[in-house]
Amino acid sequence: MSEQGYFGEFGGSFIPEILVATFEELIAAYEEARADPAFWKTYVDLMGNYSCRPTPLTEAVNLTRHFGGARIFIKREDLNHTGAHKANNVMGQGLLIQRMGKKRVIAETGAGQHGVATATMAAKFGLECTIYMGEVDVARQRPNVFWMERMGATVVPVTEGSRTLKDAINEAFRDWVTRMDDTHYALGTACGPHPFPEMVSWFQSLIGEEARRQVLEQAGCLPSRVYACVGGGSNAMGIFGGFFEDDVELVGVEAGGAGLDSKAHASRLASSDATLGVAQGYKTYFLQNPDGQMNETHSVAAGLDYVGVSPILAHLSQTGRVRFEAATDEEVVDALSLTMQKEGLIPALESSHAFVQAFKEAPLMSPDEVIVINQSGRGDKDIFTIADAFGDPEWEAFIQKKAKEYDAR
Amino acid sequence: MSEQGYFGEFGGSFIPEILVATFEELIAAYEEARADPAFWKTYVDLMGNYSCRPTPLTEAVNLTRHFGGARIFIKREDLNHTGAHKANNVMGQGLLIQRMGKKRVIAETGAGQHGVATATMAAKFGLECTIYMGEVDVARQRPNVFWMERMGATVVPVTEGSRTLKDAINEAFRDWVTRMDDTHYALGTACGPHPFPEMVSWFQSLIGEEARRQVLEQAGCLPSRVYACVGGGSNAMGIFGGFFEDDVELVGVEAGGAGLDSKAHASRLASSDATLGVAQGYKTYFLQNPDGQMNETHSVAAGLDYVGVSPILAHLSQTGRVRFEAATDEEVVDALSLTMQKEGLIPALESSHAFVQAFKEAPLMSPDEVIVINQSGRGDKDIFTIADAFGDPEWEAFIQKKAKEYDAR
């Protein structure tokens, strides 16, 4: 049996027979592209001309002063077109779609970030586009649905299961099974069957490549530690990718939700609640019950609220190359608030998880040391969630007034 | 009498005596900075490390194909940190504030874009910050108010006059008069008393500098025409600045609102409704009644909804160097919609005005010709306005549901 797509005991490809040919085609296209330096150049150029890569590495002078420890640098994936690192993966897969000659793209989305990025890519590449999104997420992330629809995508609410991200993934697979000839499924994170974990990580590796170069240039040395939040794991794999060969500690931060002992979290690797399993086409740690049924998870950040985790990260956790921590919802809101006030940056709630852990450790480090935090996305897309997280009464009054205007129509 | 700050018959400095010394100080600081190449370098570096300059110039392949005329390139100011060209000016003035040793910054804001940019800069530079915003705008642009407050700024609703942008400017001057020792007023556009029109244009000239270099690199030639929307005129001055010496037609697009013959517009130079006047500290064309009282203006784009216009642009209109056109609200929504669907870009409603005019002209031009549109900002910050402009019923239902949740608390 082929060991393709395994990272230690994690990964693999657990897919229905009907998708096997499609995956073979995808793997072939991916491997061809990966072996072709012109493809990478096209990709880098596209990201330079359409998004704003290289994204800056911003030195957080005020936060550094505030904590009085390590020098803090922030990698600014929030400045990507559509507002997050998700754009990297999606544009890369868009180029692969062109290579494969497909005409339609589908994707799952939780928070909506990956859906917006995919709809954007589809518009740019002239592809038909369907986005699967849990009904619960459609309801709470309407702004993103609005943009996807305006960009010409069809957004299909998924009404089964927990009606969130994992169900949207299932539904996307269901679509793919019926239309694999003309359709590519652009999975949004470094999860799923081979080649997705590896391929998505490859596209995201731009982040780490740039960050390594930039930190050497700006700080004159490698960082002691690099922090990234971990949902599926793509932004983390992206930035970590630049530092695997270096003596740099890599720290992944998962959603601690209401606390690791509350069960209301989404920590697969930082908690001991997850166990090895096989679902959604791959083997990794899942938050599941003893029967193997997936649990409901919780996080203030929709993008981290997922039962599984990249098999590559599961492996790196096992080997000890990446350390995993968790940040609670409350800590996240505090870190976000501090970052806004000190630096004028608005990290996404997802990204803020990485900030929490960095803020815990920076003060204990020496001023000679440097750390890098990956700001995977911008928070201003999530005003509904963030305003609720802050419990802003003026915001509530504004929405109530707006609703009355609509009622009066 | 000094002719400082005049552009033809426009401009000047009509300020209360109490501000004269403050303006002298500002002018001195500005002239010193302008004469100091290190200042510009610091500014460019800051914009490179904190925002994502140079912002890309994106070739709009699909729109070009759609219109079948000139090759369309789009300058991506939407990718700036905080989502618009406003950041350029604000960060530049931030550096000046540091030079002057002031501890507090104030600003007016209409749409909220400049307010958010200023609050961001204040957070980054550790300044106390007060933003004046018309009460009407506070009510309709609550998301921006939310972000300003989270960044630590105080937002003061202005309850007099039309309670919009011009009233916020008046109020900011009122504040400045009482606290000019420690306070800088960071005006948001290329209007107001000298040195603001010239200084703001200087900071924004980064846009044109980059765009010229990029279009030569990417298209191999200069553009035939460059399009920019014109509110106060800063983004237009910014991009035009790169092409003044060239044989390039410059087109400024004002808010046509409900149509130029409706009076419900904000076209100072493209319509014949405006007359020469002196207000808010400078001389230019104003939309005013025969007594010299300012009219109420209208635009779907809050950032263009202003009675005056940059004295520099008024002059360039008079000399014929810049051509002025107007785009109606309806045309703007159509152009926005097309741009989203064809390119996956979301121009701000303001920026969409420039797209309207470019779309009218591109099909009539030859495929050998190149045009550049300045996408001054991103539209996704304005979802409330854009959703209303589209009349999206699902959005309304979402808001109504959200309001009910809040009601139930």
Next chain:
Amino acid sequence: MLADYIRKRREDRDILLMTHIVAGYPSFDDSLRIVEQMVEGGVDLMELQVPFSEPIADGPVILHANQRSLEAGSTVDRCFEFAEAVSQRFDIPFVLMTYYNILFKFGVQEFADRMAAAGLRGAIVPDLPPEEAGDYLEAMGRNELDPIFIFSPNTTDTRMSLISSRAGGFVYCVARKGVTGAETSFSADFEAYLSRCSAATELPLALGFGVKDAADVDFLRGQVDIAVIGTETLRVVDERGVEAVRGFIEELR
């Protein structure tokens, strides 16, 4: 083994019927009554699906049944009890259908042992390709259980041979691209596909995904050994009640 049963039974019948239920949907009591109706209606073998929270290869109807069964408290243990009860009580072979995680979490070896103990005859695990099935095949073999695999129209000939070499009982042929229950249209390529399937394996062939009435069954007569009726019986239960199942099955031949 199952293949023998199927070949034997085919001596009397020109096509066999295999039906499918989701254990515990709408309840275990109902499941039992549905099995009863099906057996009385004359089905030749049955798939019992152990519900899984992420049934990636199932269409909306079966997906829904999985969810409802779990919500009603269905557990793997309870499903085995149910399987044991029906295989003792009814004189047709039962095979289990579920997703790999259910086996994996249980322990693949233990799961196979337990299947055997419950009197089940084989298993269909749609998200377990033969490449990943080492432990599973071993466990199934040790318990003399048939590992049923799937062919699809885009499975290459080489791969069909590979699959066949691992498979037991019968091969489940997917009639068209798509998840269970979508509208089937037997295309021009259909015959070519079926002859590829027959050529690739000695095992009997079952054809599934979308079979829903006597006309569909008629069409398959002589072409495959087993017509699989999956989603449609769930629809009958949902729309016309448990008691309608027997009549529905009877009308199929």
Next chain:
Amino acid sequence: MLADYIRKRREDRDILLMTHIVAGYPSFDDSLRIVEQMVEGGVDLMELQVPFSEPIADGPVILHANQRSLEAGSTVDRCFEFAEAVSQRFDIPFVLMTYYNILFKFGVQEFADRMAAAGLRGAIVPDLPPEEAGDYLEAMGRNELDPIFIFSPNTTDTRMSLISSRAGGFVYCVARKGVTGAETSFSADFEAYLSRCSAATELPLALGFGVKDAADVDFLRGQVDIAVIGTETLRVVDERGVEAVRGFIEELR
């Protein structure tokens, strides 16, 4: 000219009072009654403000009055009629106060002519610095109207001289940084400031911005020629009605 009137009047009074109204606020009828009350209360001269939609140098109270007057339909023409009426009827000098755009749109020359025709004696235009005032000075001069300019605490000595050289009637000294009506605290620097003002000009000095009761007026006695009561009378009208104005003025000295 005004300076002579002021010097003359100062022979009898140790301080003069100048009050301010916004023409047409709350209405022109009320404005007339307020002037009447003020004159009866003994003010020595008055500022009539022609409302402007963008009164950049005025504080909230006067700003508000500007807006309300305009909303009530006040026009420049109506303000001139009003000015003419009061200067005919009352035996004190009236000066006009407004922003430059009102003059500019009207035509600066025509505006000055019209002021003169209405019997006004001078004008205060707070957003017109002397550097921009060429046309204005000429027009005022031709009509023998006094162009009243402003000193502020951060006006340099040189600039004071420049301003003084252009000014007529009196110089309006701003007592503290700030817009009209803000709380005044006469700081230690105050005396130094006033002596700089006196040294810079031969013209009488008026002191404004924030004077609000007899104590304030007392404090100014002997230091300047004119105490300007601006915002405070508007407050009296707003809070205690038109009829209270006379008493308020009388109590000031």
